[in-house]
Amino acid sequence: MNAAVTQISPTPRPAPDSAPSLRLRGLRKAYADVVAVDGLDLEVARGECFGLLGPNGAGKTTTIEICEGLTAPDAGSVELLGLTWQTGAKELRQRIGIQLQETQFPEKLKVVEVLRLFRSFFRRGIAMEEAIRIAQLEEKRNARVGSLSGGQKQRLAMACALVSDPELLFLDEPTTGLDPQARRHLWDLVDGLKQAGRTIILTTHYMEEAERLCDRVAILDHGKIIALGTPQQLIASVGGEHIVEFAVSGHVSGDGHVDTGALTAIPGVQSHRVDASIHQLSVSELHIAVPRIIAALGEQGLHLSELRTHSASLDDVFVRLTGRNLRDE
Amino acid sequence: MSRMSESSLFQLTAVRFLLFVREPEAIFWIFVFPILLAVGLGIAFRNRPPDVLPVGATTPQLTQALSAENGLRAATLDQAAGTHALAVGDILLLAIQNSAGVEYKYDDTNPDARIARLLADRAVQAAAGRRDAVRAENELVHETGSRYIDFVVPGLLGMNLMGSAMWGLGFSIVEARQKKLLKRMVASPMPRWQYLAAYILSRLAMLAIEVVVFLGFAWLVFGVPFRGSLWQLGFLCILTSLAFSALGLLVASRAKTMEAVSGLMNLVMLPMWILSGVFFSASRFPALLQPAVRALPLTAAIDTMRGNMLQGTSLAQMAAPLAILAAWLIVPFAVSLRIFRWR
Numbered sequence: 146m147n148a149a150v151t152q153i154s155p156t157p158r159p160a161p162d163s164a165p166s167l168r169l170r171g172l173r174k175a176y177a178d179v180v181a182v183d184g185l186d187l188e189v190a191r192g193e194c195f196g197l198l199g200p201n202g203a204g205k206t207t208t209i210e211i212c213e214g215l216t217a218p219d220a221g222s223v224e225l226l227g228l229t230w231q232t233g234a235k236e237l238r239q240r241i242g243i244q245l246q247e248t249q250f251p252e253k254l255k256v257v258e259v260l261r262l263f264r265s266f267f268r269r270g271i272a273m274e275e276a277i278r279i280a281q282l283e284e285k286r287n288a289r290v291g292s293l294s295g296g297q298k299q300r301l302a303m304a305c306a307l308v309s310d311p312e313l314l315f316l317d318e319p320t321t322g323l324d325p326q327a328r329r330h331l332w333d334l335v336d337g338l339k340q341a342g343r344t345i346i347l348t349t350h351y352m353e354e355a356e357r358l359c360d361r362v363a364i365l366d367h368g369k370i371i372a373l374g375t376p377q378q379l380i381a382s383v384g385g386e387h388i389v390e391f392a393v394s395g396h397v398s399g400d401g402h403v404d405t406g407a408l409t410a411i412p413g414v415q416s417h418r419v420d421a422s423i424h425q426l427s428v429s430e431l432h433i434a435v436p437r438i439i440a441a442l443g444e445q446g447l448h449l450s451e452l453r454t455h456s457a458s459l460d461d462v463f464v465r466l467t468g469r470n471l472r473d474e
Numbered sequence: 475m476s477r478m479s480e481s482s483l484f485q486l487t488a489v490r491f492l493l494f495v496r497e498p499e500a501i502f503w504i505f506v507f508p509i510l511l512a513v514g515l516g517i518a519f520r521n522r523p524p525d526v527l528p529v530g531a532t533t534p535q536l537t538q539a540l541s542a543e544n545g546l547r548a549a550t551l552d553q554a555a556g557t558h559a560l561a562v563g564d565i566l567l568l569a570i571q572n573s574a575g576v577e578y579k580y581d582d583t584n585p586d587a588r589i590a591r592l593l594a595d596r597a598v599q600a601a602a603g604r605r606d607a608v609r610a611e612n613e614l615v616h617e618t619g620s621r622y623i624d625f626v627v628p629g630l631l632g633m634n635l636m637g638s639a640m641w642g643l644g645f646s647i648v649e650a651r652q653k654k655l656l657k658r659m660v661a662s663p664m665p666r667w668q669y670l671a672a673y674i675l676s677r678l679a680m681l682a683i684e685v686v687v688f689l690g691f692a693w694l695v696f697g698v699p700f701r702g703s704l705w706q707l708g709f710l711c712i713l714t715s716l717a718f719s720a721l722g723l724l725v726a727s728r729a730k731t732m733e734a735v736s737g738l739m740n741l742v743m744l745p746m747w748i749l750s751g752v753f754f755s756a757s758r759f760p761a762l763l764q765p766a767v768r769a770l771p772l773t774a775a776i777d778t779m780r781g782n783m784l785q786g787t788s789l790a791q792m793a794a795p796l797a798i799l800a801a802w803l804i805v806p807f808a809v810s811l812r813i814f815r816w817r
Contacts, residue, residue: 215661215817238663245661249653253496254489265485266664305658 164227166191166313166344167212172221174207174368181207183368185221189346189361194339196359197348198459200469204368205348206246209317212346213243226313239268242311244302246318252291256282259290260304267309280304280334296327303334314338316347320354332357352459364463371466379462384415386457389426389438394450404445411437420470427457427465482664486672491679493646500642504680508634508688515630515753516623516696527590530556531569536576539601540569545593566590569598624699627692628779629752631685635711636718636746636772638684640739643673643722648735657817666816674719681715701786709789710782713796714775717803721771724806727814746772768795771802 165188172185181204189195197205210216212223214230214237223230228237250259260273271279277286280300285293293301299319306314319335320328328351335358338345349355355362356376364372364379372379380386393403405417408426413434415427428434431454442449464470478484494500526544530551531537540548548569551559556568560579567580567590576598580587650656659669685708692698700707725742729735749763750756750772759767767773774795781787789796 213661215657235663238661243658243661245654245658247654248658249655251489251493251650251655253493258489258492262482262485262489263662265480265482266662268663 164224165189166193166226167195167346168222168224169208169212170222170224172208172211172223173219174204174211174216175219180368182211182218185368185370187363187370187373189344191344192342194335194345194347194358194360196355196362197346197365198350198352198355198362198463199348199365200350200463203365205350205365206317207368208365209315209346209348213241213315214238239309240312242306242309242314244306244314244316244319246321248302250290250298250301250305252289254290255287256290256293256301257286259301260308263305264308270309271307273308276304276308279307279337281330294327296323296330299323299327299331300334303331307338311343313344313346316345318348318350320349320351328354352463356459362459364459364466366463366467372462376459379459380457383457383461383465384427384429387428387431387454388457388461389428389431389435389454390451391424391426391438391442391449391453392422392451393424393442393447403442403447407441407445408438411441414438416465418464418468420464423451425461425464427461428454483668483672483675486664486668487675487679490646490672490676494642494676494680503641504634504638504684505687508630509691512623512627512630512688512692512696515626525586527567527586527593528565529567529569529590529594530559530565531571532556533571536569536571536598540594540597542601543593543597546590546597567594569594623692623696624784625755625780626753627689627696627698628783629776631688631711632714632750632772632776632779633747633752634684634688635681635714635775636743638680639677639715639718640722640725640743642677642680643719644726644729644735644739645732647673647723647726648729648732651729651815651817652731654817660816670723670811673723674716677715677719678712681711685711698783700783702782702788706789707779707782710775710778713799713803714771714779717771717775717799717806720803720805720807720810723814724810727810730815746770749773751776769798771799774798774802 167187167189169185169187172182172187173180174182183204185204185208197208199205207216211218212225214223214234225237226240230237254262256277257273260276264270264273264276277283280303282297282300282304285297290298290301303316303319306316316335320331323331332354335345335347339358347358359376361373361375362379363370372382374382403419403424408414408424409417411434413428413430415429418425426434426438435454439449439452460470479488526547528547528549529540530549531540532551532553534550537548537550540546549565551565551568553568553570556565556570557579559565560568566584566587567578570577570579576595578591578594580591582588582591647656650659656669660666689698689700693700721742722739725738726735729738749759749767750770751767752772756767756773756777757764778787778789778792778795778799781792
């Protein structure tokens with residue numbers, strides 16, 4: 146699967162100049178009662194795959210639609226490929242590729258017909274057959290849109306964004322609503338596009354998707370960037386590379402209260418928090434810390450009812466930064 | 475692919491056409507339904523031989539006198555039975571023999587009853603020995619162009635052009651808006667005017683088929699006359715379709731849901747179905763309403779089509795309704811371009 150997509154050969158591009166692919170300065174957008182984007186500054190370099198990550202309502206879609214020139218910001222500036230929407234809209238529309246969150250193409254059109262239509266809007270681009278091949282829709286080329294699966298529809302939307310061979314590609318929640326297999330399929334496709342040297346900006350509320358695809362991510366919450374960096378940097382910022390979760394039930398003696406001071410005093414334990422009576426510790430050296438944690442709880446007269454560990458992920462970064470679980474949103 | 479078929483305007487138009495052709499219901503409502511309606515009306519209002527009118531009389535002598543008249547079918551009834559038959563509509567007139575002569579009992583607001591009164595009295599007077607003072611002869615004519623079907627075909631044509639233009643534009647635009655397709659379109663470099671122009675162009679292509687099929691049927695089956703210039707009739711159809719396309723565009727320019735646009739469509743079209751003279755002449759409405767009725771686009775469309783087909787009137791003689799149609803094309807189009815919601 147991967148072999149096919151890595152063959153994409155982008156047409157020669159202008160030599161990379163110093164301007165970044167995307168530069169946002171002081172971006173603000175408020176709707177009637179909510180501030181969707183609250184002072185955003187961001188730069189995305191050429192060839193980078195950048196992820197805007199956050200729960201629903203964090204302002205991801207508003208941000209990406211301002212970048213795409215579909216929504217006007219209340220304040221701030223947007224610069225794409227060294228151009229702005231005020232002066233270079235026509236040129237920009239030719240050079241960027243866009244996949245929106247929930248486009249439904251007419252059900253009675255065939256895959257080739259949709260692609261032929263979108264291809265006709267662009268002065269330059271790849272051959273339609275090439276787009277069909279990249280999206281791996283060869284077998285469905287004459288099928289009607291209405292008969293496609295969710296993953297195939299999403300790949301068609303992706304193909305429509307690619308027919309112009311864009312330098313900069315925006316993907317808004319490309320895998321939302323897809324089953325795990327279709328999601329992995331789409332990830333492979335994005336991998337292929339990255340290797341072709343395109344700049345990709347995507348939004349997602351799946352942390353694992355951002356970890357898997359993005360060179361750099363910005364975590365958004367309430368319209369603000371609360372963390373920015375490579376997935377590895379962000380995970381390291383949690384303090385420990387492992388998360389230990391446990392729950393206690395009943396108590397042999399005492400008031401059943403967990404003495405958190407005793408836990409965080411254990412070498413290797415970086416922090417502690419409780420969410421819905423599940424205690425979470427971020428831990429750097431699992432093999433040393435876990436026996437001591439169990440011993441400490443025993444000393445407090447508490448009975449362990451659950452214990453599990455996992456490697457720290459961007460989910461844990463979000464929890465650490467906001468005190469909320471991303472999945473609860 | 476040739477250069478033309480690669481152009482975005484061609485592609486947009488082709489897509490519109492494909493989407494229409496792949497919608498079987500649309501094919502039915504636009505092509506088949508008007509023909510069925512014309513057939514139904516043609517049968518219901520076919521020209522029948524003059525009716526024989528049922529009447530009653532109270533004496534056998536009177537019945538005999540009435541039966542001598544071809545236009546009447548007389549029965550003998552006593553006064554009570556006759557009054558009842560009159561009340562329930564079995565007979566149109568009851569002739570009552572009394573000491574002074576004959577008394578006719580009938581409803582003078584019913585045209586058939588008034589005819590029955592004239593025929594009955596003529597028969598009674600003739601039986602009593604009256605002779606015509608002037609000799610009269612009849613020459614019967616059944617002119618095409620004066621039949622109901624001739625009247626109703628231009629009406630149905632206008633109604634059909636209104637329906638297909640408004641539904642065709644309104645529904646698919648709102649559907650595209652609802653499914654975020656409009657937003658996706660404006661996110662591409664597609665020129666926005668081309669999106670709207672594609673609707674008009676595909677509409678004109680369908681219009682040619684629609685009009686030729688319907689009028690061809692009316693001509694072959696009913697012999698509906700075409701007294702005016704066919705080119706001018708074609709022009710009228712195009713102008714009508716464009717005016718209603720503009721109106722459809724206006725109705726669809728803000729609506730976000732199918733329910734909203736259906737309601738608006740019916741609100742706009744319903745008054746015209748009733749007032750614009752599709753099935754009966756619009757001049758039947760009170761004088762007070764006439765300026766409003768005349769200003770409706772469907773009234774103007776149907777009037778000009780009837781003028782062309784039935785009277786052979788040229789466009790130059792129909793400047794007023796043409797100006798009304800043109801205004802209905804320009805104003806809604808200009809307004810909808812300003813207020814159109816692309817997302």
